[in-house]
Amino acid sequence: MDLQTFLQQFVNALSLGSLYALIAIGYTMVYGILRLINFAHGDVFMIGGYLAFYGISTFVIPWWLAVALAIALTTLFGVGLERAAYRPLRDSPRISIMISAIGASFLIENLAIVLFDARPKAFPVSDFFAANYVFSGVYVAGISLIIPLVTIVLLAVLLWIVHRTKTGMAMRAVSTDIDAARLMAIDVDRIISITFAIGSALAAIGGIMWALKYPRLEPLMGIMPGLKCFIAAVVGGIGSIAGAVLGGLLLGFIELMTIAFLPELTGYKDAFAFVLLIVVLLVKPTGLLGKNQGEKV
Amino acid sequence: MSTLLETKNVNKKFGGLAAVTELNLRVDEGEIIGLIGPNGAGKTTSFNLITGVYTPTSGSITFAGHDITGMKPHGITRLGVARTFQNIRLFKEMSVLENVLVAQHMRMGTNILEATLRLPSYMKRERHIHERARTLLAEVGLSEHENAKATSLPYGKQRRLEIARALATEPKLLFLDEPAAGMNPQESVELMEFILKIRDQFKLTIVLIEHHMQVVMGVCKRLYVLDYGVTIAHGTPEEIQNNPKVIEAYLGVE
Amino acid sequence: MNMSPVLHDTQRRDRMLTIGAALLGLALLFVFDSMFDPFTMQIFKLCAINIILALSLNLINGFTGLFSLGHAGFMAVGAYTCAILSMSPDQKAANYVLQPIVPWLANVHLPFLPSLLVAGLFAGFIGWILGIVALRLRDDYLAIATLGFSEIIRVLLTNAQTITNGSLGLKGLPRYTTMWWAWGSAIAITIFLVLLIKSSYGRAFKSIRDNEIAAEAMGIDVFGMKVLSFTISSALAGIAGGLLAHYLTTIDPKQFIFLKTFDILLIVVLGGVGSITGSVVAAIVVTVSMEALRFLDGPLNLGFMVTHGIPGLRMVFFSALLMIVVIYRQQGLMGTAEFSWASLSRIGLLPKRSSKEAAR
Incomplete structure (x- = not known):
């Protein structure tokens, strides 16, 4: 393989990995606080893509306004999801909450089939995003450049929120010990809502960028990216934002590089993430950057 | 000694x-x-x-x-070696009697086929561990509660059940x-x-x-x-x- | 043992009722088999297959307390094993058009029963191996790892062209799954599980669900028991898969995507996690209503207006039902309770004591 092909794959993997990272952050933040796999997170991502589509195609509003509205509405949707499906079960056994998450995902997907139609929709991509730019023989679509940049900016903002603001401090407190945080007069419900809001906003941005990169919307489009990004979060060390980014990038690179170097494995692409997951869980169950937690006897 | x-x-x-x-x-x-x-x-x-x-x-x-x-x-x-737990750990969805029966499972030495098909060899041992469990429950004064859910017992009785369960492991x-x-x-x-x-x-x-x-x-x-x-x-x-x-x-x- | 005459009579009554119910069931099966149209029969067969699936998932999730989401994978293993073993060499030649089947499988041609048993054993074997790997994990990690295994199995089936015929799937399988096969298997497996759960092993499983650390301290080999439960559950899922293959007569890897596990989970949760009765009843109710509510997907006449067909509305109903049950009635239909004749007496459907005793 020559350098040019490698660079080509590198750029592709970087943009795919950045998208994974963006979605994985939502999983890791929710898990860090509620110890819950938010199975519906991938569906929130799908909603983001559809809302932007309706804004641009059906209501013909300017694309930046459509995107902003889609992000805002998806954020509300994510917060509403937590209120409706998870908050009533806050003190229930973990299995119940997980079943609720699976049920919520199920419901959103089926509602999407009814409301959005099961047939795929073509996402309108402006020339600016679709155009290919050539850098010394490497073709780069506009969107592939924008994705990593947007991810870096959002990550910087997120880290600033988590580490430099009072809300961020409260979030870290809740994720360390929810009961102690409550005793310290932290409004735990509010913090959880904010966590879902941030995660859903990132998922919406991820969904819109995904639609720009792969311009085809389907009601079930969130399932596979959702699962893979959860795996990315676990691989990186669940609860750690840096871990989610690392896991997302790692998964993006493994998927694309394996296919580039070993084309005969193309048919197994969707299994890479799961194999990676199982290897990491067996070798280092807490993930690459995770902390160890055991049950107290 | x-x-x-x-x-x-x-x-x-x-x-x-x-x-x-x-x-x-x-x-x-x-x-x-x-x-x-x-x-x-x-x-x-x-x-x-x-x-x-x-x-x-x-x-x-x-x-x-x-x-x-x-x-x-x-x-x-x-x-x-048997033990009880500081923060009581009973089998909460199971009855008082079952809690003690579980602790005798390893001493029964039956395989899963005998047990599922209820072969006479298994049924004999099953009767034996029931008798022994009832004796132990009588010992700790829980006989009348044998069919109650373990976690429905008051705190002190839960502690006694833990001891009976530990004794059942011989x-x-x-x-x-x-x-x-x-x-x-x-x-x-x-x-x-x-x-x-x-x-x-x-x-x-x-x-x-x-x-x-x-x-x-x-x-x-x-x-x-x-x-x-x-x-x-x-x-x-x-x-x-x-x-x-x-x-x-x-x-x-x- | 306390064997007062009162108890004895009630026991005898219960035994008579059980035998009566079994005979009634057999008679009904016979009537259904000879009277109903093929379409209705298909639904009743599907009920039986779903009973096996729900019970086997409930063994691991409800009785052993391990949240496994890998069922679709074990069904797939069973379905493919049973189909490949029971297809005639001619059928294989007709199916494997892109690449021929590997020679050692090309001429295998077994009757249905041995194929089905091997399907169960092989799915159990795969379950045993994956269980040894995955059962080191707990809770949601176990859930996601088993889901991962299920997807890996599906991807392998899609790519093992010379064994499974890849994404083309297998078509024209013999329609072996009759009413008798489906219900015979469902009844046998239900009885097996009832006896297993009531045995010392069943108690050991439940103790792990209730408190793993205490179970270990009481001498239960927790890991071994988990692997055992997982293996049995996988084997039963494999048998259900085999029945399903010869019920549908066409299988392909896409049918066994992990979402299939969620369908079974729906039944288990609605019936009550940890109740055999609940799983059986819910399997029948859900399967029948899935068909009965098919009209929701078609054009609806609401009296004042007629809607166009809304495909998917039926599934919205079921997923909404699942959410309502999880949030408002977590124990589902039955909780961990089981059916008994005595419970009918308690709610007043049977006299508290038999008339003979009452007369005394």
């Missing part, structure tokens, strides 16, 4: 924190030994090390001639983790008599963690005192009561 349990220089570290340092216990057959010390002294961690819940960072543990260091808890139970050595917790003085006296009774009846050796000094002094032959994971004293109750180090650990120094 022969030594039943011996721990040699057992250490346990969690991350950088030393939970237990150089634990050297020796328990002879038929003894009742007390493990005392302030909260967080490493008493329950010591229990967990001996019963296999934790693996020691270093050191060795011998029970009845077997090296049990690092063995799995169920293997250690099989050799004849132990030689029994660990009781704060058996008198939450009991009034009257109940504590009854508990002391009960501990002595089961020791003789089931030929047990008992190690107990207890904060109730009345109980500890009443039944224990020897005591080990732990503080911050270190064994600071060891001896008869009288010796311990007058040991300045122990008084210091409990009351603090000026």
Whole structure:
């Protein structure tokens, strides 16, 4: 393989990995606080893509306004999801909450089939995003450049929120010990809502960028990216934002590089993430950057 | 009298924190030994090390001639070590009777086919363990509750059920983790008599963690005192009561 | 044992009722088999297959307390094993058009029963291996790892062209799954599970669910028991898969995507996690209503207006039902309770004592 092909794959993997990272952050933040796999997170991502589509195609509003509205509405949707499906079960056994998450995902997907139609929709991509730019023989679509940049900016903002603001401090407190945080007069419900809001906003941005990169919307489009990004979060060390980014990038690179170097494995692409997951869980169950937690006897 | 349990220089570290340092216990057959010390002294961690819940960072543990260091808890139970839990751990969706029956599963020695097909060999053993479970429940005064859900019992009875369940595993050595917790003085006296009774009846050796000094002094032959994971004293109750180090650990120094 | 005459009579009554119910069931099966149209029969067969699936998932999730989401994978293993073993060499030649089947499988041609048994054994074997790997994990990690295994199995089936015929799937399988096969298997497996759960092993499983650390301290080999439960559950899922293959007569890897596990989970949760009765009843109710509510997907006449067909509305109903049950009635239909004749007496459907006793 020559350098040019490698660079080509590198750029592709970087943009795919950045998208994974963006979605994985939502999983890791929710898990860090509620110890819950938010199975519906991938569906929130799908909603983001559809809302932007309706804004641009059906209501013909300017694309930046459509995107902003889609992000805002998806954020509300994510917060509403937590209120409706998870908050009533806050003190229930973990299995119940997980079943609720699976049920919520199920419901959103089926509602999407009814409301959005099961047939795929073509996402309108402006020339600016679709155009290919050539850098010394490497073709780069506009969107592939924008994705990593947007991810870096959002990550910087997120880290600033988590580490430099009072809300961020409260979030870290809740994720360390929810009961102690409550005793310290932290409004735990509010913090959880904010966590879902941030995660859903990132998922919406991820969904819109995904639609720009792969311009085809389907009601079930969130399932596979959702699962893979959860795996990315676990691989990186669940609860750690840096871990989610690392896991997302790692998964993006493994998927694309394996296919580039070993084309005969193309048919197994969707299994890479799961194999990676199982290897990491067996070798280092807490993930690459995770902390160890055991049950107290 | 022969030594039943011996721990040699057992250490346990969690991350950088030393939970237990150089634990050297020796328990002879038929003894009742007390493990005392302030909260967080490493008493329950010591229990967990001996019963296999934790693996020691270093050191060795011998029970009845077997090296049990690092063995799995169920293997250690099989050799004849049983325990109760400080924070009661009953099988909550199961009946009182079933809680005791479960503890006899490993002694039944049936395979899954015999059990599912209810072959006579299995049914005979099943009847036997039912009888034995009922005897044990009668022993701890829970006969009339045998069909109640375990967690529907009041606190004191749950503790007694834990003891019955531990006895059902046919132990030689029994660990009781704060058996008198939450009991009034009257109940504590009854508990002391009960501990002595089961020791003789089931030929047990008992190690107990207890904060109730009345109980500890009443039944224990020897005591080990732990503080911050270190064994600071060891001896008869009288010796311990007058040991300045122990008084210091409990009351603090000026 | 306390064997007062009162108890004895009630026991005898219960035994008579059980035998009566079994005979009634057999008679009904016979009537259904000879009277109903093929379409209705298909639904009743599907009920039986779903009973097996729900029960086997409930064994691991409800009785052993391990949240496994890998069922679709074990069904797939069973379905493919059974189909490949029972297809005739001619059928194989007709199916494997892109690449021929590997020679050692080309001429295998077994009757249905041995194929089905091997399907169960092989799915159990795969379950045993994956269980040894995955059961070191707990809770949601176990859930996601088993889901991962299920997807890996599906991807392998898609790519093992010379064994499974890849994404083309297998078509024209013999329609072996008759009413008798489906219900015979469902009844046999239900009885097996009832006896297993009531045995000492069943108690051991439940003790792990209720408190793993205490179970280990009571001498239960927790890991071994988990692997055992997982293996049995996988084997039963494999048998259900085999029945399903010869019920549908066409299989392909896409049918066994992990979402299929969620369908079964729906039944288990609605019936009550940890109740055999609940799983059986819910399997029948859900399967029948899935068909009965098919009209929701078609054009609806609401009296004042007629809607166009809304495909997917039926599934919205079921997923909404699942959410309502999880949030407002977590124990589902039955909780962990089981059916008994005595429970009918308690709610007043049977007299408290038999008339003979009452007369005394």
